[in-house]
Amino acid sequence: MSFPVDVVVMAAGKGTRMKSQRPKVLHRLGGRALAQHVIDCAARLSARSVVVITGHGAEQVEAGLQAPATTALRFVRQEPQLGTGHAVQQAAPVLPDDGVTLVLSGDVPLTRPETLQTLLDLCAGTRLALLTLDMPDPTGYGRIVRAPDASVQAIVEHKDASEAQRAITEIYSGIMAVPTQLLRGWLSRLDNRNAQGEYYLTDVVKFAVADGLSVAAHRIVDAVQVAGVNSPVQLAELERAHQRRVADTLMEQGTRLADPARLDVRGELLCGQDVEIDVNCVFEGRVQLGNGVRIGANCVIANAVIEAGAVIHPFTHIDGEKLGVKVGPGALVGPFARLRPGADLGAEVHIGNFVEVKNSTLAAGAKANHLAYLGDATVGERVNYGAGSITANYDGANKHRTVIEADVHVGSNCVLVAPVTIGAGGTVGGGSTITKDTAPGALSVARGKQVGIANWQRPQKVKKAP
Ligand code: UD1
Ligand code: CA
Numbered sequence: 001m002s003f004p005v006d007v008v009v010m011a012a013g014k015g016t017r018m019k020s021q022r023p024k025v026l027h028r029l030g031g032r033a034l035a036q037h038v039i040d041c042a043a044r045l046s047a048r049s050v051v052v053i054t055g056h057g058a059e060q061v062e063a064g065l066q067a068p069a070t071t072a073l074r075f076v077r078q079e080p081q082l083g084t085g086h087a088v089q090q091a092a093p094v095l096p097d098d099g100v101t102l103v104l105s106g107d108v109p110l111t112r113p114e115t116l117q118t119l120l121d122l123c124a125g126t127r128l129a130l131l132t133l134d135m136p137d138p139t140g141y142g143r144i145v146r147a148p149d150a151s152v153q154a155i156v157e158h159k160d161a162s163e164a165q166r167a168i169t170e171i172y173s174g175i176m177a178v179p180t181q182l183l184r185g186w187l188s189r190l191d192n193r194n195a196q197g198e199y200y201l202t203d204v205v206k207f208a209v210a211d212g213l214s215v216a217a218h219r220i221v222d223a224v225q226v227a228g229v230n231s232p233v234q235l236a237e238l239e240r241a242h243q244r245r246v247a248d249t250l251m252e253q254g255t256r257l258a259d260p261a262r263l264d265v266r267g268e269l270l271c272g273q274d275v276e277i278d279v280n281c282v283f284e285g286r287v288q289l290g291n292g293v294r295i296g297a298n299c300v301i302a303n304a305v306i307e308a309g310a311v312i313h314p315f316t317h318i319d320g321e322k323l324g325v326k327v328g329p330g331a332l333v334g335p336f337a338r339l340r341p342g343a344d345l346g347a348e349v350h351i352g353n354f355v356e357v358k359n360s361t362l363a364a365g366a367k368a369n370h371l372a373y374l375g376d377a378t379v380g381e382r383v384n385y386g387a388g389s390i391t392a393n394y395d396g397a398n399k400h401r402t403v404i405e406a407d408v409h410v411g412s413n414c415v416l417v418a419p420v421t422i423g424a425g426g427t428v429g430g431g432s433t434i435t436k437d438t439a440p441g442a443l444s445v446a447r448g449k450q451v452g453i454a455n456w457q458r459p460q461k462v463k464k465a466p
Helices: 034-042 058-064 084-096 113-123 180-188 201-210 230-254
Strands: 005-009 048-053 074-076 100-105 130-136 141-148 152-156 172-178 217-218 263-271 281-289 298-308 317-319 323-326 350-353 355-356 367-370 373-375 377-378 390-392 400-406 415-417 420-422
Touching: 005 034, 034 048, 034 100, 034 113, 048 058, 048 084, 058 074, 058 298, 074 084, 084 100, 084 180, 084 201, 100 113, 100 180, 113 130, 113 172, 113 217, 152 201, 172 180, 172 201, 172 217, 180 201, 230 263, 317 323, 373 377, 415 420
Parallel strands: 005 048, 005 100, 048 074, 130 217, 263 281, 281 298, 298 317, 298 323, 350 367, 355 373, 373 390, 377 400, 390 415, 400 420
Antiparallel strands: 100 172, 130 172, 141 152, 141 172
16 A cells, blocks of 8 residues: 655644744754654655645744755745634645645644554545544543544534533544545535634544545554644653653663763764763764763763764863864863864874864874863874963964974963974973974973072062051
């Protein structure tokens, strides 16, 4: 059984309760817009196309969402918003007749593709299939009305429901799969004669039954999969649910998390074997951790590749942005280190507390252990870069490179004024401001000579008259 699937994502609503300037479906969950989760889920179902219905904040929503690699994405505007049936009516002209339409909501981010696949299998390209679930408190939802033989007869909206119907706990999730040709006919029959004066998509159920077609229901128990975001509280709840899923997946693959409740992945985290992550770490963009990598507590790591056996000590901030950051095998970074875009650390490099590295390559075994800055530098093997030393890479207009060749020892509190090269094996005396290239093997000192004045009398405090 195979039929093309076209997904309609309803995203025209206002989201008043978010109390935000930003359209609701662009609020982020796990670092991605809510509606992007829905679009990406459609792509995982191999949907042929996704049509997003926009209204409130349409321009922002349209600019804020991306098409997946293999699924066409288009936008249709619904203005004004006259109900869910009216929303789907706007999409109908762009839905081909040979497919099944899967209706999703842009504010329901955590539906699993497997659940939707089961719904599509039930639809089978021939009948209407609804995703339903039982809710202890079904207030506000559309109720699934079944005949004595349990066949689905209708969805009745809460505001239109009788007392008896309000006692029904099985609700419509807002998700349905329906053969597009049938949908088109039913949409043309909708009216707004109901308690809310809206065109209800849910009225298609009555039409299916009136046409003598059976309606299938896939009744699930996992409420998170159909939970919508209407408020910051609900957004935060679903964020935790999402993060727990991510944590569980990582742990199933062998990653050891000190506490799965204290992990935030806002992008893609790929872990090798025997990776250990302590509490309160945030990963953003694409982060790769090699075998045996250990991440200490309270690290923020974005767009970085950390190779096997490296240890990132607590409170380290790594952000590769577009250039990326690479930490070589066995390197030690932190605590309190900062790696910025283009930091490329070789094997066994040590970067200690309050050291900032930007757009610099450090070869194997190089060390900068305390209070230092390396920007636009090329650092050779086994270099020891002293506490408090900096590369003065910016002359106020342009950036210049500093080259520190292999086995150089830079003392404490040095300023290396770029462009400058420190020759291999050389030593720079503490407190030097180096403005000229130095010869290999040389000791270079550039600071005032020490002066000694014997028996120096310190100034005395002047006594003021009372
Ligand atoms: C709808 C269902 C209800 C179901 C509930 C599940 C109808 C009539 N009712 O309720 O049976 O239990 O979802 O959450 O369909 N939207 C538009 N344009 C509109 C109206 C809504 O794009 O004109 C979008 C909203 O932005 C939202 C989605 O459709 O993403 C659902 O709308 P919402 O108002 O939350 O659902 P209800 O109509 O209350
Ligand atoms: Ca509504």
